[in-house]
Amino acid sequence: MGLFILRRLGVMxxxxxxxxxIVFWLTNLYPNxxxxxxxxxxxxxxxxxxxxxxxxxxYLQPMPVKFGQWLGVLPGWIHEEDGVTTGRCFSGGTPxxxxxxxxxxxxxxxxxxxxxxxxxxxxxxxxxxxxxKLMFAVMLLMVPMALLVGVLAGMREGSKLDRSLSTFxxxxxxxxxxxxxxxxxAVFASxxxxxxxxxxxxxxxxxxxxxxxFTLPVLTISLYGMGYIARMTRASMTEVMxxxxxxxxxxxxxxxxxxxxxxxxxxxxxxxxxVIMLQFPWLLNGVVIVETLFNYKGFGWLLVxxxxxxxxxxxxxxxxxSVFVVLVTQLISDIGYVYLNPRIRIA
Amino acid sequence: xxxxxxxxxxxxxxIQLGPVWIALIVLFALSITYKRRLGLYxxxxxxxxxxxxxxxxxxxxxxxxxxxxxxxxxxHDPLSQVSGMKNKLPGTPMSRAEEGEYAYFLLGGDNxxxxxxxxxxxxxxxxxxxxxVATLFAFMVGITLGLPAGYYGGRLDTVLSFLANLILAxxxxxxxxxxxxxxxxxTGIPNYMALFLFIFPLVFVxxxxxxxxxxxxxxxxxxxxxxxxxxxxxxxxxVSTNGAVVATPTYSIPGLPGFLDLFDIDPGILxxxxxxxxxxxxxVFRIVRGLAMDIKTRDYVAAAQTRGExxxxxxxxxxxxxxxxxxxxxxxxxxxxxxxxxxxxxxxGLGLASESPDWGTTINAGRRLLALYPHAAIAPAVAxxxxxxxxxxxxxxxxxxxxxx
Numbered sequence: 134m135g136l137f138i139l140r141r142l143g144v145m146x147x148x149x150x151x152x153x154x155i156v157f158w159l160t161n162l163y164p165n166x167x168x169x170x171x172x173x174x175x176x177x178x179x180x181x182x183x184x185x186x187x188x189x190x191x192y193l194q195p196m197p198v199k200f201g202q203w204l205g206v207l208p209g210w211i212h213e214e215d216g217v218t219t220g221r222c223f224s225g226g227t228p229x230x231x232x233x234x235x236x237x238x239x240x241x242x243x244x245x246x247x248x249x250x251x252x253x254x255x256x257x258x259x260x261x262x263x264x265x266k267l268m269f270a271v272m273l274l275m276v277p278m279a280l281l282v283g284v285l286a287g288m289r290e291g292s293k294l295d296r297s298l299s300t301f302x303x304x305x306x307x308x309x310x311x312x313x314x315x316x317x318x319a320v321f322a323s324x325x326x327x328x329x330x331x332x333x334x335x336x337x338x339x340x341x342x343x344x345x346x347f348t349l350p351v352l353t354i355s356l357y358g359m360g361y362i363a364r365m366t367r368a369s370m371t372e373v374m375x376x377x378x379x380x381x382x383x384x385x386x387x388x389x390x391x392x393x394x395x396x397x398x399x400x401x402x403x404x405x406x407x408v409i410m411l412q413f414p415w416l417l418n419g420v421v422i423v424e425t426l427f428n429y430k431g432f433g434w435l436l437v438x439x440x441x442x443x444x445x446x447x448x449x450x451x452x453x454x455s456v457f458v459v460l461v462t463q464l465i466s467d468i469g470y471v472y473l474n475p476r477i478r479i480a
Numbered sequence: 481x482x483x484x485x486x487x488x489x490x491x492x493x494x495i496q497l498g499p500v501w502i503a504l505i506v507l508f509a510l511s512i513t514y515k516r517r518l519g520l521y522x523x524x525x526x527x528x529x530x531x532x533x534x535x536x537x538x539x540x541x542x543x544x545x546x547x548x549x550x551x552x553x554x555x556h557d558p559l560s561q562v563s564g565m566k567n568k569l570p571g572t573p574m575s576r577a578e579e580g581e582y583a584y585f586l587l588g589g590d591n592x593x594x595x596x597x598x599x600x601x602x603x604x605x606x607x608x609x610x611x612x613v614a615t616l617f618a619f620m621v622g623i624t625l626g627l628p629a630g631y632y633g634g635r636l637d638t639v640l641s642f643l644a645n646l647i648l649a650x651x652x653x654x655x656x657x658x659x660x661x662x663x664x665x666x667t668g669i670p671n672y673m674a675l676f677l678f679i680f681p682l683v684f685v686x687x688x689x690x691x692x693x694x695x696x697x698x699x700x701x702x703x704x705x706x707x708x709x710x711x712x713x714x715x716x717x718x719v720s721t722n723g724a725v726v727a728t729p730t731y732s733i734p735g736l737p738g739f740l741d742l743f744d745i746d747p748g749i750l751x752x753x754x755x756x757x758x759x760x761x762x763x764v765f766r767i768v769r770g771l772a773m774d775i776k777t778r779d780y781v782a783a784a785q786t787r788g789e790x791x792x793x794x795x796x797x798x799x800x801x802x803x804x805x806x807x808x809x810x811x812x813x814x815x816x817x818x819x820x821x822x823x824x825x826x827x828x829g830l831g832l833a834s835e836s837p838d839w840g841t842t843i844n845a846g847r848r849l850l851a852l853y854p855h856a857a858i859a860p861a862v863a864x865x866x867x868x869x870x871x872x873x874x875x876x877x878x879x880x881x882x883x884x885x
Contacts (some may be wrong), residue, residue, distance in 0.1 A: 144642070148604060148642075148646055148649055149644055151593070152649060152650060156654075156658065157663070159658045159659070159669075160658070162663070162664070162667050162669075163667070164663035164664070164666045164667055165661075165663045165664075167663075168663055174851070231727065244650060245840040300529075303873060303876060304869055306872060307816065307865065307869040307871075307872045308821060308865055308868075308869075309820045309824070309864070309868070311824065311827045311840070311843055311847075311861075312823070312861040312862075312864055312865050313849060314863075315843055315846075315847055315854075315857045315858065315861045316858065316861055316865075318546045318847075318850045318851070318854070319850055319854030319857070319858050320849075322851060323851045323854050324851065324852060325852070325854050325855070326854075333850060333851050348559050355613065377873065414649075414652060417653075418651060418652055418653055418824075421653045422653075422824065422827065423650075425828070426847065427828075436651075436653065436654060437657070437828070440654065440657035440658065441657065441665075441856070446666070451654070452650075452654055453650075455651045455654065456649055456650070456651075459649045459651070460649060463649075
């Protein structure tokens with residue numbers, strides 16, 4: 134088990150390194166840099182002005198060197214012009230002896246955002262906190278609902294209840310967030326239908342989440358993920374319900390509710406556990422869409438801002454965080470599956 | 481003229497979509513009559529869920545075909561703006577309808593005073609065109625790489641699986657934001673990806689035929705030359721635009737000259753297409769690899785190995801046909817997922833032009849006025865929902881029927 138986790142961690146690290154390099158490469162292509170220079174300076178910059186801006190800010194070094202500097206394994210660039218020294222690791226007026234040579238992710242320095250004019254580390258952590266709040270509410274609603282629907286559908290395969298709940302799960306997986314969100318806003322928050330129950334914007338929920346402004350975004354994300362988990366739970370529940378020990382229990386005359394709750398449920402919940410963990414990366418997609426739609430300025434909103442403005446260091450930090458989330462949840466789901474299922478643990 | 485009531489609007493839409501209903505009825509009547517002779521497709525008509533799903537899917541396919549290339553169902557031009565119709569509610573009559581012009585905006589006008597109903601129908605054609613073809617390409621890539629990975633295993637499998645997991649670990653939206661921008665189109669990267677990804681159908685068909693007719697060179701050689709020549713021509717026309725395969729401001733790689741080029745693809749559409757294939761292929765790869773690993777232990781594979789068949793013959797003519805059930809089901813689901821991805825791209829305004837009538841772009845345009853005039857966003861949202869729902873129900877019906885025997 135220890136060796137397994139160690140190997141997985143190694144592969145994880147390699148994957149994360151490759152992915153960040155791909156993001157780094159794509160954001161540092163020349164047309165992207167040109168766009169960055171023009172948004173930072175002005176849109177009518179000549180080609181020479183763009184080149185000199187990029188050179189002054191260290192963007193024209195070879196790609197591996199820049200990547201090494203961002204990682205913190207190579208010393209940061211220093212540029213001298215007309216007696217003014219600028220550098221990656223220090224601001225203009227720092228005396229020579231206080232200038233650190235290395236500043237990268239390994240030193241805990243995530244860089245500087247060109248859009249928000251602030252340290253990337255602090256921006257990402259604030260936004261992650263806000264998204265964490267959203268995700269917590271989503272999990273609180275989605276997981277129990279999905280398990281309930283799945284267990285109810287799977288306990289009597291082929292019954293009317295099963296058919297209607299299964300159709301409901303299929304419908305919910307077929308509704309992407311931008312469709313359900315639009316329909317929810319139109320029905321529950323617009324003047325056209327007259328039911329002004331909730332708010333169509335979640336901006337105020339960032340400080341003060343209330344039932345009125347937080348329900349629609351949470352519901353929108355939960356609905357899409359719910360159907361999939363419910364279908365997995367149903368499949369696993371129907372399989373358990375045909376097992377020998379359930380038949381034995383029925384023949385002994387155990388009440389049906391006791392069979393479901395005491396005998397079947399525990400074994401039926403192993404498979405959904407992995408599915409729920411693997412849903413995290415999917416939820417990230419939903420978060421981006423919902424935060425854009427409801428104007429909730431969290432991590433997903435940050436991703437859109439960073440990507441559409443080619444804010445290189447912010448975008449890198451965002452992708453490191455999201456790739457990390459994906460890989461860690463994969464690892465947890467693998468370990469959890471092995472741990473929960475004795476047949477694999479012993480083999 | 482006064483506004484139409486909702487009953488009236490629905491009746492008029494029903495009449496307007498007349499050709500679609502006729503096509504649907506003919507298709508269903510024919511299919512149900514001959515369902516015993518049609519294999520898995522015929523069995524679909526034994527399951528209610530499958531039939532409902534198939535009807536929903538075919539409805540949008542017919543709407544797309546009749547509305548797109550045949551230009552039948554639309555009431556107005558999807559791009560022209562009509563004065564006085566901005567944000568008008570469904571069923572509003574046109575203020576100055578000319579002779580021969582349809583007098584109503586059946587589903588209202590959007591914020592640029594265009595007819596929502598006509599845009600909906602034109603949008604269906606874009607989705608019906610791109611989603612299945614992109615899924616097909618993803619399947620070609622996934623099958624061509626997944627079969628050897630599962631069959632041979634070992635180092636090949638390790639490398640390919642690592643690459644697939646690498647792409648899968650990327651959040652899809654981040655990948656889209658990185659790939660589908662005008663700046664990236666300038667660098668020519670989508671063209672290189674198109675060159676790489678579109679070659680897989682050629683490789684697949686080439687190996688497929690070669691493995692089958694390897695022992696009869698007199699049949700194989702002309703067949704391969706003919707089929708690969710035709711496919712190669714299509715491939716070159718697909719990847720080359722204006723006589724160049726890759727054209728960037730600094731250099732260009734020459735491709736098929738203009739007079740041989742069958743069709744040109746808009747660079748915006750190409751980058752959308754390529755990235756959707758790129759995102760879907762690793763998942764297909766994983767499914768095919770799993771199926772191949774399972775099926776290669778069967779007796780008929782061992783028998784083929786003992787007969788002395790080559791590895792590609794076993795993969796493509798023994799393993800693949802026996803994996804078709806799950807693959808067909810996944811194909812339906814994946815078209816739905818591709819439709820969702822296309823909508824996501826439109827929703828974020830990536831790739832397709834902002835006046836494009838496709839559903840995602842229309843939802844994006846309509847969502848800003850959602851609180852006041854929801855009809856412009858709701859119509860494409862419901863359309864997308866029903867199409868994806870239909871594909872999911874169809875996949876469910878197929879799964880049920882293919883498990884029955």
